[in-house]
Amino acid sequence: MRQQDIAEIVSAAITYKKLIDTVKKDAQSPDFGWYPYDSFRSLPVLNKMLQGERRDLLALTGPAPMLDIGCGDGDLSFFFESLGSRVVAIDNWNPNFNRARGFTSIHAALDSSVEFHMSDLDTGLNLPGRTFGLALCLGVLYHLKNPFLLLESLARHTRYCALSTRIAQRTPKGVDIADEPVAYLLDPFEANNDASNYWIFSPAGLRRILDRVGWDLCDYTTTGFQSGSTPASNDRDQRAFCMLRSRLPDPWLGVDLDGGWHGLENGSWRWTERMFAVRMQRPQSAAGTPALLRFCFTLPLDILNTTGPLRMNAKVNEHDLPWCEYSSAGEHTYEYEIPFSALSEEQICVRFELDKCWGPTSNDKRELGLQVVFWKYAGAIPEMLNPISLGNRRL
Structure with missing residues (x-):
């Protein structure tokens, strides 16, 4: 723009x-x-x-x-x-x-x-x-x-x-x-x-x-x-x-939650649905240089016990990334290289998909997949995290 x-x-x-x-x-x-x-x-x-x-x-x-x-x-x-x-x-x-x-x-x-x-x-x-x-x-x-x-x-x-x-x-x-x-x-x-x-x-x-x-x-x-x-x-x-x-940007500058996200809970984290997406700015990398997509999330034990191992993939614009399986509860990182050919647009849309999720149920009408933390409270001042990034590939 x-x-x-x-x-x-x-x-x-x-x-x-x-x-x-x-x-x-x-x-x-x-x-x-x-x-x-x-x-x-x-x-x-x-x-x-x-x-x-x-x-x-x-x-x-x-x-x-x-x-x-x-x-x-x-x-x-x-x-x-x-x-x-x-x-x-x-x-x-x-x-x-x-x-x-x-x-x-x-x-x-x-x-x-x-x-x-x-x-x-x-x-x-x-x-x-x-x-x-x-x-x-x-x-x-x-x-x-x-x-x-x-x-x-x-x-x-x-x-x-x-x-x-x-x-x-x-x-x-x-x-x-x-x-x-x-x-x-x-x-x-x-x-x-x-x-x-x-x-x-x-x-x-x-x-x-x-x-x-x-x-x-x-x-x-x-x-x-x-x-x-x-x-x-x-x-x-x-x-x-x-x-x-x-002074309280939610969740971070430069990324827009584009569907499939639930509201912020405890001022800190969000649930995703089975399918969720973000939009972000194309990284300022040299022509022909790939980028690195990095997504940090938590697979809750309750979800894992209900659904069994989860598989997830992502699509960057129209470029498909591999499926990855997660069979243990806790923190995980989905990280893959994006070829330069998939970065032709100034604005990048990343769509994530899980093979299954929990819910909806009679008590909770939401689809629940992963938990993503945006704010960390280690003291009086909250620290803003960056759980999803699209940057230059590490050399």
Whole structure:
């Protein structure tokens, strides 16, 4: 994926918005209303705010997909897909403006591959086994009853997050809260007379919650009313924009879990299903040089006693690797050389397959295969492990 400064992205968005507007205009007598706000309006603010390497949003995302939270009709999702990103879009049934009918209409018209989920964001991200390079969380927090949980969940599944939200320097009664780390519950008639808005943060409160859930603040700016902002008055609206970097990346930078993985358990490890996959960046090796795939895992004794010895193989893009049998419980490593001919694509998909697994049963509806450890707790600070790697061959 080529380098693309945010200024170029803003320019491309102007052209792409015309396409989206045409698609909406040509829709066959839609029996719903389109999302009424300009989804592209945040991009020029990001252009002014972002510094250094963070100006290249596509490089920041890396080989992992981008996550668009509160996607509305999906304008930004489809736009970043057009730039070459794999995009996952997610929204709440309520307050999504048209129950996703706008999104599905555009998705069909564009023959898009954007992956879409409807979910209750107040219960967290709810995309088990998924990791993202960059999340867009623009104008979402004040619609949530539980913003802490979503922000914490995001920090465990996303490396970077571009976030915007409305903030308040004063309460409706004029109390100055700008420097106090607080949030308060909005009246249904505050903030554009929209009852789907719940919490608003002071500037200090926003910084506090971001720090508490595991985000580092890389870039920050505000727009709108700059002195005495309050949601009680529409002409005193102020928005905060942030670029955040997670201190809790899950599971590791540069690899995306691509199906067949269960959720993180005890903040440390995951079960696989019988078939599971990852996507990763092609190693920076010399032309013609093979690479080395290395996968570290644990075969639990309970699984072994139930299934007997397990066999596993892997396919790197379309190149098949040998089957290997594991007849003892404990830690194992699956390691094989990958010929250069299998590494022609910038992004590499590795699909693993077991010949059998445990479950599902009446007590546990999951398929359970192997355990893979991503975090090791040897003290107060967890150590992030790298159980799957694709690197240069050892000489």
